[in-house]
Amino acid sequence: MMKLDILVLPVHPDDAELGCSGTILKHIALGKKVGIVDLTRGELGTRGSAEVRAKEAAASAEILGLSVRENLGIPDGFFENTKEYQLKVISVIRKYRPEIVITNAYYDRHPDHGRSSDLVETSTFLAGLRKVETIADNEPQEAWRPKLLLHFIQDHYIRPDVLVDVTEFWDKKIDSIRAFGSQFHNPEWENEPQTYISSPEFLRGIEARATEFGKSIGAKYAEGFTSRKILGVDNLFDLK
Numbered sequence: 001m002m003k004l005d006i007l008v009l010p011v012h013p014d015d016a017e018l019g020c021s022g023t024i025l026k027h028i029a030l031g032k033k034v035g036i037v038d039l040t041r042g043e044l045g046t047r048g049s050a051e052v053r054a055k056e057a058a059a060s061a062e063i064l065g066l067s068v069r070e071n072l073g074i075p076d077g078f079f080e081n082t083k084e085y086q087l088k089v090i091s092v093i094r095k096y097r098p099e100i101v102i103t104n105a106y107y108d109r110h111p112d113h114g115r116s117s118d119l120v121e122t123s124t125f126l127a128g129l130r131k132v133e134t135i136a137d138n139e140p141q142e143a144w145r146p147k148l149l150l151h152f153i154q155d156h157y158i159r160p161d162v163l164v165d166v167t168e169f170w171d172k173k174i175d176s177i178r179a180f181g182s183q184f185h186n187p188e189w190e191n192e193p194q195t196y197i198s199s200p201e202f203l204r205g206i207e208a209r210a211t212e213f214g215k216s217i218g219a220k221y222a223e224g225f226t227s228r229k230i231l232g233v234d235n236l237f238d239l240k
Contacts, residue, residue: 002067005032007098007146009089011116012042012076013057014180018206019152020102021064022166022173022223028065029169035068036061037092039085039116040076047192048182060179063172068096077112081119089123091134094141101146106226109155117151121228124149150225153209160224162231163213165240167220170210177203 006027010016016024016036024034038057041050048056054071061069072088079085093101103120104113126132128145135141153160166173182189185200196202213222217240233239 001095004035004067004096004098006034006100006102007093007096008036008102009039009120010036011039011104011112013038013053014183015104017060017176017180019154020223021176022169022221023164024064025169025172026164026166033067035066035096037070037072039072039074041071041073042076044076045183046195047189047198052182053180056180056182060176063176063179079115081115081122085119086123086126087134089120090127090132091136091141093124093127093146094134094144095136097144098146100148100150102150102152105151105154105156105158107156113154121149148229150227153224153226158226160213161227162225163217163222165214165217165219166223167214170221
């Protein structure tokens with residue numbers, strides 16, 4: 001079974017692209033194996049459909065160069081942080097045994113983001129308990145707890161604990177976002193209902209946030225992450 005260095009667990013297809021695709025691209029360029037497992041199919045989205053979004057997610061995966069992209073099929077909008085869904089997330093963490101997990105923001109405009117953040121945080125801890133039993137391919141899975149859980153920052157501003165310079169990968173990040181043509185500003189979908197994220201201003205806001213974060217570390221663009229765990233470095237000269 002493939003082992004991943006980084007596993008991204010966003011609640012909706014396109015959340016990873018918006019929140020951390022620059023960081024994904026940067027680490028793949030460094031030789032790391034990165035995968036995305038979307039928790040839901042985004043079937044409640046105003047525009048498009050689950051089937052359309054699955055095709056868009058596959059197209060984005062090609063742009064990003066992911067090792068894996070899957071979907072857990074948890075119900076969009078109506079899931080809770082329950083044992084049923086925890087076991088699904090635990091199983092995929094144990095399947096890919098990542099060193100780092102990245103997921104949604106602690107809280108946000110969309111209530112799914114905060115609830116999925118809690119679900120993944122709980123599941124990441126439980127995945128390390130050997131008495132929590134999961135089965136895959138008719139075999140019991142071994143316990144596995146990632147070394148680090150990070151949360152990307154979404155619509156609501158949250159002060160980041162760490163910033164990653166993604167300047168070199170910005171254009172490709174935007175390409176991965178635009179792969180979701182049903183969701184964001186796209187003349188081909190102009191006859192569909194317009195939404196908060198389908199306006200041209202939405203993507204300009206994504207760039208503005210990245211510019212703001214970049215300025216803090218002397219870069220053109222950066223992505224921000226939060227961590228409940230205190231982060232450390234080997235020496236002070238690693239800091240920007």
